Amino acid sequence: xxxxxxxxxxxxxxxxxxxxxxxxxxxxxxxxxxxxxxxxxxxxxxxxxxxxxxxxxxxxxxxxxxxxxxxxxxxxxxxxxxxxxxxxxxxxxxxxxxxxxxxxxxxxxxxxxxxxxxxxxxxxxxxxxxxxxxxxxxxxxxxxxx
Amino acid sequence: xxxxxxxxxxxxxxxxxxxxxxxxxxxxxxxxxxxxxxxxxxxxxxxxxxxxxxxxxxxxxxxxxxxxxxxxxxxxxxxxxxxxxxxxxxxxxxxxxxxxxxxxxxxxxxxxxxxxxxxxxxxxxxxxxxxxxxxxxxxxxxxxxx
DNA sequence: TGAGCAAATGCAATATAGTTGCATTTACCG
DNA sequence: CGGTAAATGCAACTATATTGCATTTGCTCA
Numbered sequence: 001x002x003x004x005x006x007x008x009x010x011x012x013x014x015x016x017x018x019x020x021x022x023x024x025x026x027x028x029x030x031x032x033x034x035x036x037x038x039x040x041x042x043x044x045x046x047x048x049x050x051x052x053x054x055x056x057x058x059x060x061x062x063x064x065x066x067x068x069x070x071x072x073x074x075x076x077x078x079x080x081x082x083x084x085x086x087x088x089x090x091x092x093x094x095x096x097x098x099x100x101x102x103x104x105x106x107x108x109x110x111x112x113x114x115x116x117x118x119x120x121x122x123x124x125x126x127x128x129x130x131x132x133x134x135x136x137x138x139x140x141x142x143x144x145x146x
Numbered sequence: 147x148x149x150x151x152x153x154x155x156x157x158x159x160x161x162x163x164x165x166x167x168x169x170x171x172x173x174x175x176x177x178x179x180x181x182x183x184x185x186x187x188x189x190x191x192x193x194x195x196x197x198x199x200x201x202x203x204x205x206x207x208x209x210x211x212x213x214x215x216x217x218x219x220x221x222x223x224x225x226x227x228x229x230x231x232x233x234x235x236x237x238x239x240x241x242x243x244x245x246x247x248x249x250x251x252x253x254x255x256x257x258x259x260x261x262x263x264x265x266x267x268x269x270x271x272x273x274x275x276x277x278x279x280x281x282x283x284x285x286x287x288x289x290x291x292x
Numbered sequence: 293t294g295a296g297c298a299a300a301t302g303c304a305a306t307a308t309a310g311t312t313g314c315a316t317t318t319a320c321c322g
Numbered sequence: 323c324g325g326t327a328a329a330t331g332c333a334a335c336t337a338t339a340t341t342g343c344a345t346t347t348g349c350t351c352a
Contacts, residue, residue: 073219123284138269
């Protein structure tokens, strides 16, 4: 993710002003193929223009609340952020490597979860389902065996 | 979870000494029907006997590493801990209420995930799959509507 | 255009969760 | 009983995130 998303349009659709910081944050998240930590995003945005750490956190909170980005969890401290599912991106599971700490996107179809039954029977309200696979990525696995 | 687990036996099987602190940590986790945060566990164990925060963290790390307990993530900061899947407990998804912040166990069958295909095709090594449903629990949903 | 205003951002201080190094205590083994 | 390794305690520290308040930015309407 993502060449296909017009960030300006997305922000406007959510009723948010299109500031340079917000665009840079979105670009930082979208230009990598995998979710980033707040610290990573802060560092990447900072390459373009000085920005305050707090501003990054606030933008991330705002974008997550508006469902533009998605907050993802892992076994590491701190959250990761990726573009939220939308017309261009189907919801998909992630893979967390317990060795190198990188979070990767798995293809939407790689792990089928049938939420139908739960949605029909659960007494509360379901907003989203997060599926994360933990283990060793190919790289780390190979390095261990040599 | 869990009346069915003999914690002493479980610790011994993992080659760990059965200290009072470890038993109290396991009891604290097992006696509630849902996973607890490190802070909760620290507080509950402290009711029996003074214990150091660091000791709790170290025991949690150790038990998680030995697969006796399972570290769970949520949208909140910090991890939750529950008894790990074993002969008495099938792996199961969890529900995180974004309003009250409580993490609950869902029944093992409530959300079927077919990992077969992924396990056959994934180039790395898969250790576990964590499935978390986010939304509003029944309680919080009712309180909002009144 | 520019004054007024709300939203966005910056900055410093603080909070929360977890970690590290080292000293002390406990529990096992001969 | 004495020696030794494991477990625990304590203080300091790190990383991540949040809060309150001051300043800047950018939109709106005269």
